[in-house]
Amino acid sequence: MRRTRWLALVLLVGLGACGLVARAARGDPAWRVIAAKPSDFGLTAAQVDMQSRDHRRVAGWWIAASPDRRGRATVILVHGRGANRGAMLPRAKFLVAAGYDVLAIDLRAHGDSEGEYTSPGYLEATEVETAIEFARRTSPRPVVLLGHSLGAVAVLHATSRRPAIAATIADSAYISPFDLFGRLRERLREQGAGLWPRIGLWFAGSRSLAGVLAWMVEMAGGDDVDARRAELLPVLPRIARPVLFITGDRDDLAPPVNARRMAAAVPVRGTWVVELPAGHQTFDDAPAPYERAVLGFLALVVPDPIGRTGVAVVSGAAPCAK
Helix, strand or coil: CHHHHHHHHHHHHHHHHHHHHHHHHECCHHHHCCCCCHHHHCCCEEEEEEECCCCCEEEEEEECCCCCCCCCCEEEEECCCCCCHHHHHHHHHHHHHCCCEEEEECCCCCCCCCCCECCCCCCCHHHHHHHHHHHHHHCCCCEEEEEECHHHHHHHHHHHCCCCCCEEEEECCCCCHHHHHHHHHHHHHHCCCCHHHHHHHHHHCCHHHHHHHHHHHHHCCCCCCCHHHHCCCCCHHHCCCCEEEEEECCCCCCCHHHHHHHHHHCCCCCCEEEEECCCCCHHHHCHHHHHHHHHHHHHHHCCCCCCCCCCCCCCCEEECCC
16 A cells, blocks of 8 residues: 555656646747737738648748849748747848848747747757748749758758758757757856756756656657757758858857857858857847848859849858868
């Protein structure tokens, strides 16, 4: 009888722990609030709803360039964790002005897309692939991916699966979730944060516990969120398209040294690293050099079909040593 009670207690504690871990992995309702609208930036967008291969709604905006500028490529914009497609509108504005169509999407558990749980980027590659298929059905133009932070990890994972795209721009990608959590823990320590948040980050950032934590989320009804599957170094050698890595020289979460390591792992000529005077929010901190770098890279990988001249230099970039 006593043994049965102990087993029941252990089971209850285990179920409670699974619930706590699952809640930590679940998206926040605030991530769904789309505060910015295309009209705020002088843009006209069509709402699009796509269906992913795992039968989830993926929401987005299709923002076409003006007819006199159209014809270069379609750029798919992918936001970071805790944001949504509205956060990518400043980037959409300069891309549309330069003659690129834009498809800005919401990742799972963000904006208007379905899903409750997020991963460190590898599951979100499904939404990116859905957007690629939609863009290719909608327009014959080349497709380029541009993702920020979590979105950058997602576009790199999608690119490693070799879809029919021209190139990828990875803005502030973190090299692995374990590296990211370690850097977050160090930031909290420097800020004098309490012990418990740092312990929580230690558990989340422990590679040896990743399988256990993923199992606990699944037991509570969540998705497969095994952080080990999000690591980029194992998948980057499978990429077959040029990549531009954008990094901020003050980014303590995804520092330049990691961007250079990732670029070195991509076996493609035309892979570049641009280091901007910025933190993790590269575009917000350095909009003009960011715009020059992106448009310069696009001019190299997607030539203008009607011969208009454009920026042909990736400002501040260094080619990856192969």
